[in-house]
Amino acid sequence: MVFDQFLSGLESVPGYKTVYIRDRNPVAGRVKTRKLLAPDHNMMILHRRFLGYLRNPQKCPRLSQIRTFAWGTGSRGRGSLKEMVLSHRHRNFFVLLDIKNAFGSVDVKRLVMVLCREYPELSGQEDSVLAFLINYCVDPKKQVGLPLGLPASNDLFDLFMGVLVDEPLALLVKQYDLHYSRWTDDLTFSAREPIGYRKRLAIRSIIAQSGLTISNRKCHTHNLQKHGPVEICGVGLRLNGRVFVSKRYRTHLFGLLYLALQGLLPITKEIKIPGQMGPFLSLIPKNCGVRDILNLNRSELKLYRLYQEWHKARIDIIRPYFR
Numbered sequence: 252m253v254f255d256q257f258l259s260g261l262e263s264v265p266g267y268k269t270v271y272i273r274d275r276n277p278v279a280g281r282v283k284t285r286k287l288l289a290p291d292h293n294m295m296i297l298h299r300r301f302l303g304y305l306r307n308p309q310k311c312p313r314l315s316q317i318r319t320f321a322w323g324t325g326s327r328g329r330g331s332l333k334e335m336v337l338s339h340r341h342r343n344f345f346v347l348l349d350i351k352n353a354f355g356s357v358d359v360k361r362l363v364m365v366l367c368r369e370y371p372e373l374s375g376q377e378d379s380v381l382a383f384l385i386n387y388c389v390d391p392k393k394q395v396g397l398p399l400g401l402p403a404s405n406d407l408f409d410l411f412m413g414v415l416v417d418e419p420l421a422l423l424v425k426q427y428d429l430h431y432s433r434w435t436d437d438l439t440f441s442a443r444e445p446i447g448y449r450k451r452l453a454i455r456s457i458i459a460q461s462g463l464t465i466s467n468r469k470c471h472t473h474n475l476q477k478h479g480p481v482e483i484c485g486v487g488l489r490l491n492g493r494v495f496v497s498k499r500y501r502t503h504l505f506g507l508l509y510l511a512l513q514g515l516l517p518i519t520k521e522i523k524i525p526g527q528m529g530p531f532l533s534l535i536p537k538n539c540g541v542r543d544i545l546n547l548n549r550s551e552l553k554l555y556r557l558y559q560e561w562h563k564a565r566i567d568i569i570r571p572y573f574r
Contacts (some may be wrong), residue, residue: 253372254383257300265294265387267401284327287400288390296401297387305406308507311369317413320421320433325555332533336483340492342430342441345481346451349469350458353436354404355396357411362397365414378402408435415461423453425540434484446472485530496531501554504528508557512544512563522569 263367267288290298300445308314322335339345363380367373373380385391388407390398397404417433424431427450430441440446440454451472458465473481480487480495480563487495507524510516531554547555 252379253304253370253376254379257297257304262294262338263293265297267294270400280415281536288398289400290402295402299389301403302406305403305410310372312371313369317369317410317417319413320417320431321409322432322434332434332484332486332530335434336486336488336494337492338432339430339439339441339488342443343475343490344442344445345473345475345483346440346446346454347469347471347473347481347483348438348440348454348458349466350436350438351464351466352396353463354399354408356463357395357397357408359384359395361415361462362407362411365410365453367408369414400563405435411431411461412436416458419457420454421461423457427453434551437484439483445474450464486533494534495548496534496551498550501550504531504554505557508554512557512561518569521565524561531555532558 258511267290270287270289272285272287273282311317322330337439353439359381363377363384366380367375367377384407386395388401388403389396397408401511412433420431423429424440427446428442428444429446429450432439438458455465474488475481475488480489482488482497485496485500487497489495504527507516507520507527511524531551534551535555
């Protein structure tokens with residue numbers, strides 16, 4: 252059986268512990284309690300092996316095609332957040348959608364169908380695939396949804412979305428002359444003409460057919476000429492095509508860095524700084540030169556230099572906590 256190779260040589264039965272964290276969205280400012288499954292050593296080994304299988308193009312011939320619209324899921328995204336936002340340049344009208352409880356709403360039986368269809372080696376083994384997912388990739392108490400914290404959750408969600416949402420939407424956006432991108436569970440549509448009610452209804456219908464629900468509170472339409480810059484996953488886009496990080500988010504980052512440099516920020520929050528700097532750092536090339544730095548405004552340049560100061564002083568201290 253395919254899954255025997257993932258379990259061979261483990262010292263004990265893979266397991267995890269349940270952790271609850273209060274998470275504040277630095278962009279929206281909302282606070283919510285999230286349930287995470289923290290895998291033990293054996294569960295980590297199992298998931299690494301499973302990820303190697305999921306990401307092997309020889310096992311899934313259509314893998315690159317499924318990834319077409321996925322920009323930011325796990326480590327399989329197409330590119331940076333900046334590149335995704337820039338792909339929407341020269342379009343004035345936007346529809347931004349968010350999937351409600353995205354990972355927790357994944358139908359495991361539909362996920363099994365996707366895996367058995369896209370991985371020929373698993374064809375006809377639906378019961379075995381379902382048993383493996385329930386035992387090692389899904390919270391057994393719920394037996395539904397993909398839990399946060401397990402390494403394979405992002406890739407499994409990406410496969411689910413790629414086959415059941417992205418591919419049907421690809422036909423629709425071609426028909427309506429729209430541009431579509433997805434950053435995990437955030438869907439962005441843009442066009443040169445207004446995206447009317449019927450088009451939006453057709454988009455929602457495809458998402459509903461996958462068993463997922465749209466969070467109406469987080470969804471909205473936007474007109475660059477009428478409403479000004481649009482904010483996509485924390486990165487703003489102006490009518491002239493320039494990208495930026497919102498002032499509110501920059502203020503949040505300034506606060507974190509100042510407190511960390513003064514030793515007043517708990518280590519549990521300080522280890523999140525590299526991740527929370529992601530939207531801002533995505534605007535700057537990795538091997539940036541003087542020209543790239545000069546393209547930043549005064550506030551952005553100050554934030555960039557403050558981050559460099561923090562990185563030089565503190566990164567070696569917090570690095571062990573990433574392991």
